[in-house]
Each structure stands twice: as structure tokens, then as C-alpha cells.
Amino acid sequence: MTLLDFINFYLVPGIVLGSIYAVGAIGITLVFGILRFAHFAHGDMATLGAFIALALVTAGMDPWTALPLAMAITAGVAIGIDRTFYDYLKARPKIVTVMASLGVALMLRSVVQMLWGVDPTTYVTGIVRPTDYFGILLRPRELYTLTAVVLIVVGLELFLRRSKWGKAMRAMSDNPDLARLSGVDNRKVTMLTWAIVGALTAASGFMLGINTEVESMMGWHLLLPMFAAAILGGVGRVQGAVLGGLIVGIAEELSVFILPAQYKAATAFALLLLILLVRPRGLLNGKVL
Amino acid sequence: MPLLDMKAVRGGYGDADILQGVSITVAEKEIVVIVGPNGAGKSTAMKAVFGLLNVRGGSIVFDGEDITGWAPNRIVQRGICYVPQVDNVFREMTVHENFEMGGFLRKGDLSAAYERVYELFPDLKAKRRNLAGDLSGGQRQMVAMGRALMLDPKLLLLDEPTAGLSPKYMEQIFQITRDVRDAGVSILLVEQHAKQALAFCDRGYVLATGANRHEGTGQALLADREVAEMFLGG
Ligand SMILES: Nc1ncnc2c1ncn2[C@@H]1O[C@H](COP(=O)(O)OP(=O)(O)OP(=O)(O)O)[C@@H](O)[C@H]1O
Ligand SMILES: [Mg+2]
Numbered sequence: 067m068t069l070l071d072f073i074n075f076y077l078v079p080g081i082v083l084g085s086i087y088a089v090g091a092i093g094i095t096l097v098f099g100i101l102r103f104a105h106f107a108h109g110d111m112a113t114l115g116a117f118i119a120l121a122l123v124t125a126g127m128d129p130w131t132a133l134p135l136a137m138a139i140t141a142g143v144a145i146g147i148d149r150t151f152y153d154y155l156k157a158r159p160k161i162v163t164v165m166a167s168l169g170v171a172l173m174l175r176s177v178v179q180m181l182w183g184v185d186p187t188t189y190v191t192g193i194v195r196p197t198d199y200f201g202i203l204l205r206p207r208e209l210y211t212l213t214a215v216v217l218i219v220v221g222l223e224l225f226l227r228r229s230k231w232g233k234a235m236r237a238m239s240d241n242p243d244l245a246r247l248s249g250v251d252n253r254k255v256t257m258l259t260w261a262i263v264g265a266l267t268a269a270s271g272f273m274l275g276i277n278t279e280v281e282s283m284m285g286w287h288l289l290l291p292m293f294a295a296a297i298l299g300g301v302g303r304v305q306g307a308v309l310g311g312l313i314v315g316i317a318e319e320l321s322v323f324i325l326p327a328q329y330k331a332a333t334a335f336a337l338l339l340l341i342l343l344v345r346p347r348g349l350l351n352g353k354v355l
Numbered sequence: 356m357p358l359l360d361m362k363a364v365r366g367g368y369g370d371a372d373i374l375q376g377v378s379i380t381v382a383e384k385e386i387v388v389i390v391g392p393n394g395a396g397k398s399t400a401m402k403a404v405f406g407l408l409n410v411r412g413g414s415i416v417f418d419g420e421d422i423t424g425w426a427p428n429r430i431v432q433r434g435i436c437y438v439p440q441v442d443n444v445f446r447e448m449t450v451h452e453n454f455e456m457g458g459f460l461r462k463g464d465l466s467a468a469y470e471r472v473y474e475l476f477p478d479l480k481a482k483r484r485n486l487a488g489d490l491s492g493g494q495r496q497m498v499a500m501g502r503a504l505m506l507d508p509k510l511l512l513l514d515e516p517t518a519g520l521s522p523k524y525m526e527q528i529f530q531i532t533r534d535v536r537d538a539g540v541s542i543l544l545v546e547q548h549a550k551q552a553l554a555f556c557d558r559g560y561v562l563a564t565g566a567n568r569h570e571g572t573g574q575a576l577l578a579d580r581e582v583a584e585m586f587l588g589g
Contacts, residue, residue, distance in 0.1 A: 230455075230459070233448070233452060233455060233456065234456070234459065236445075236447070236448060236452075237445050237448065237456050239447075240445040240446060240447045240448060241442055241444070241445050241446070243439070243442065244439070244442065244443065244444070244445060244456075245445075245456070246427065246428070247405075247427055247431070247437055247439070248431075248456045248457055248459050248460075248502070249428045249431050249432070249459050249460035249506075250456070250459055251428070
């Protein structure tokens with residue numbers, strides 16, 4: 067196998083998959099850091115986002131134009147879910163909210179299955195030939211995925227570092243009591259967090275859908291690698307989630323060298339166990355909750 | 356009329372009353388210190404002023420207005436800022452961002468407020484881009500005070516600002532506290548270093564088991580035999 071073969075058949079798919087995990091993992095890490103619970107409905111929220119995009123595409127939109135709209139709609143849905151379910155539980159121990167999010171996951175999946183059925187489908191049909199960039203083969207959808215991920219990550223980082231409310235989110239993650247003493251409105255930060263998280267899950271669902279297929283269990287299968295990525299990078303760290311996502315994605319694609327292909331999905335689990343054993347706070351020193 | 360008038364306040368975190376009738380006043384431009392043994396309720400008394408406690412009796416009047424039972428963010432806007440005893444900075448944010456968060460509720464241009472804070476804490480100017488969590492204990496305490504001063508409060512509540520600091524830093528913090536007072540801010544502080552604090556304050560209170568035990572000018576309390584025996588090691 068030549069180096070180019072390695073890049074084209076293992077590294078590029080790994081990076082594309084890893085970028086998708088990264089976008090999902092950022093959402094998980096934000097919920098963990100700011101709202102302080104493990105959000106198990108994350109994957110199924112991604113499924114919903116993917117199907118909202120599908121509905122828009124079916125209605126005649128171009129997939130990549132549908133993406134921002136699907137992100138916005140899913141952001142609204144995420145805020146609604148928080149208001150309807152999690153908000154009522156915030157005075158209870160966090161484990162109650164964690165369990166409730168599992169219930170929300172099942173509910174979202176059922177809604178998707180009721181509305182769109184259980185058969186896999188795709189945004190676009192037909193085979194797309196990759197373009198050759200100095201020997202590296204990239205399909206347009208892969209190129210767009212990577213571009214979108216870079217834009218999302220850079221945009222989010224700028225928002226968190228530069229804007230007043232981005233800083234408020236970081237303050238809430240860093241020291242919630244002091245943030246409240248400084249006059250930061252917890253409700254607003256919570257809403258903003260869900261808006262961002264909802265948008266991110268929709269993006270991850272859509273990008274998985276456009277690179278593979280759209281089906282009702284897609285998000286559920288994303289959950290483990292996304293959590294692995296978030297924990298690997300260090301809980302509460304946006305950059306850690308990106309790093310973790312890329313590592314998990316690439317590791318899954320490379321795992322076929324040592325494991326039968328059907329064990330691909332177990333790679334994330336193995337990585338998660340490994341990191342918890344040797345470096346429980348993750349690569350970038352995340353929070354201990 | 357004093358700026359802060361806390362009268363016979365009772366209350367606690369849950370159902371039990373930790374404070375069993377605490378009365379404290381702070382006049383304009385006064386430095387008032389609370390001392391007392393560990394667990395006496397010093398921090399709790401301060402939290403009561405800042406609306407972090409279930410107050411079940413007594414009243415807290417600030418600047419002519421009854422603020423008993425107000426939420427902290429309303430109290431902040433009314434002109435009281437609070438520096439907690441522990442976890443009083445955003446460790447993963449820069450010094451400057453800590454100040455920005457302190458001024459979160461302020462609208463408009465904050466440059467005068469930043470200038471004032473950096474003037475009070477010149478050491479922090481060079482460190483403005485460092486993470487607060489990476490600073491020394493004394494510098495972190497300065498960040499905490501600076502954050503609280505960004506809103507330009509009338510009354511500053513400081514809970515053990517010198518805990519764990521070297522004598523050099525303790526002197527520096529006391530000096531800054533005086534500077535802040537000279538700039539027109541009244542100060543209520545809890546201190547573990549009773550002797551030094553009583554020597555430097557205008558007036559002091561000794562709390563024990565959630566109630567007032569002694570009060571008077573710093574000098575009078577230092578001279579009091581009973582106070583000396585109780586808290587100052589004879
Ligand atoms: N968050 C809380 N919830 C319940 N009880 C508390 C809480 N904080 C303090 N207490 C209790 O209230 C009492 C008074 O505590 P407080 O912190 O006010 O003492 P302190 O005088 O500040 O002591 P120290 O010098 O150790 O800071 C103690 O018995 C303590 O256990
Ligand atoms: Mg205390």
C-alpha cells in the first residue's frame with residue numbers, strides 16, 4: 067500500500083468521520099461543562115437534525131443550503147426540550163436529568179420513526195466521483211464537510227473568546243457561583259447553550275447523513291464515539307473535543323488493520339476505557355465532575 | 356444613618372438558624388472588620404447581607420432601602436459587591452476577562468473602570484493576559500477584589516482576603532483596602548488575622564456561635580482583656 071493509498075482510504079475517511087464526531091463532542095462537552103450533566107439525548111437530537119434537513123431537501127432545497135436552516139430549527143427544538151423537561155429537574159440531583167435525557171432520546175427517535183419511517187435514505191442520489199488534489203482524492207461532500215467543521219469550530223471559538231455572552235458561558239462553566247454573583251443570568255446562559263448545542267447536533271447528524279446515509283438509529287450510534295471524544299479531549303474543553311473527535315475517527319478507520327471491520331465501533335469504547343485508566347481528566351485536562 | 360444597617364438577623368442555609376441575631380452597621384467610608392473563631396458564622400453573616408441566605412428574622416437596610424430577602428443580582432445592582440472566601444476568581448479566564456465579568460452588568464464604556472482597577476493593582480497590569488488560576492495566591496486575591504470593584508460598589512464585602520497569604524501580601528492587601536476606602540467605598544471584611552485586622556480597621560465586631568459577642572473600635576477591642584484571651588492568644 068502506498069502512502070497515497072493510506073491517505074485516501076484510511077486517513078481522509080478518518081478525518082471526515084472524526085470531524086463529524088468532533089462537532090457532536092463539542093456539544094456534549096458544552097452541556098457537561100455549563101449545565102453539568104451527561105446528555106444522552108445528544109445522538110438522537112442529531113438524528114432529528116438530520117431528518118429536519120431531509121425534510122428541507124425533500125421540499126426542494128440544496129442540502130448544504132438546508133444545513134444552516136436545519137441547525138436553526140434544531141436549536142429551537144433543543145431550547146424547547148430544555149424548557150419542557152430538563153428545566154423542571156434542575157433542583158434535583160443531576161443523575162435525574164441524565165436519566166431524563168435517556169427518555170428524551172427514546173422519545174426523539176420514536177418521533178423520527180413515526181414521521182419518516184425506519185428505512186435508510188440519502189439526501190442526494192447518484193454516485194459522485196472524487197476530485198484529485200495532487201493525488202489526494204476528495205469528494206465534494208467531504209470537502210464541504212471539512213470546510214463546514216472548520217467554520218463551525220472557528221466561529222464558536224471566536225464567540226466564546228470574544229463576545230460578552232460567550233465569556234458568560236465560559237464563566238458559568240468555570241465558576242457558576244461567582245458567575246451568578248457577577249450578575250450573569252443563568253437562564254439566559256442555559257438557553258444560549260441549548261441553542262448552540264442544538265445547532266451543533268444538527269450539523270453532526272447532517273454531515274454523517276450526507277457522508278453515509280440518513281436513518282433513525284444513526285444518532286444513537288454516534289453517541290458512544292461522541293462521548294469518547296469529549297472525555298478523551300477533556301470534559302469542558304472545546305479544543306479537546308475537536309482533538310478527541312479526530313483521534314476517535316481516525317482510530318476507527320485504522321482499527322481495520324488489527325481488528326475485523328465489524329469491530330470498528332468498539333474502537334471508541336476501547337479508547338474511552340484506555341483514557342479513563344491512564345488519564346481520567348483527558349488530554350487537555352478537563353473538569354472532574 | 357449608616358450605609359449598612361443589619362439588625363438582629365437570624366437565618367441559615369437550611370432550616371437551622373446559624374445566625375441567632377447578628378447586628379452590624381457600616382458607615383460611609385468606614386472599614387469594619389468581623390473576627391471570631393472558626394464556624395462562628397462570620398461568612399454566613401456576610402452572605403446574609405448579600406442575599407445568599409434564608410433570613411428569617413431581623414432586617415438589612417442598605418443606603419436607606421430595606422434589602423432583606425433580595426436576590427443577589429438585584430443587590431449587586433444596588434451597589435454591594437462581594438468577594439467570597441474561596442473560589443473567588445474565574446481560574447480559566449484571564450485577569451482581564453475576570454474584570455470584564457465583574458463589569459458584566461455595566462452598560463457602556465468600561466475603560467475608566469479598568470483604569471481604576473489597574474491603578475489599584477499595578478502588579479496585575481503586566482499579567483492581564485495570564486489565566487487567573489496561574490497566579491500566586493496574593494495576586495489571585497487582587498483579581499478577586501478587582502472583579503468586585505468593577506461595578507463601582509458603595510459597599511465591598513471581603514471574606515478573609517488575606518487567608519493563606521504571606522505577611523508581605525497581607526500588608527499589601529490591607530493597604531489596597533485602605534486605598535479602596537479612600538476612593539469612597541465602605542468595606543466590611545472578615546479576618547482570620549484578628550490582631551492585625553483590628554489594628555487596621557475603624558471598628559470591629561467579635562462574633563461567636565452566630566451572635567454578636569463584642570463590638571467597638573479596633574483599638575478598644577485590642578485592649579479588651581476578654582477579647583484578647585478569646586481570640587488573640589492572650
Ligand atoms: N453552605 C452551607 N450549608 C450549610 N451549612 C453551612 C454552610 N456554610 C457554612 N455552614 C455552617 O454554618 C456555620 C458557620 O459557618 P461560617 O462559614 O459562617 O463560619 P466562619 O465564621 O466563616 O468560619 P471560618 O473562620 O472557618 O471561615 C458552620 O457551622 C458551618 O458548618
Ligand atoms: Mg468563613
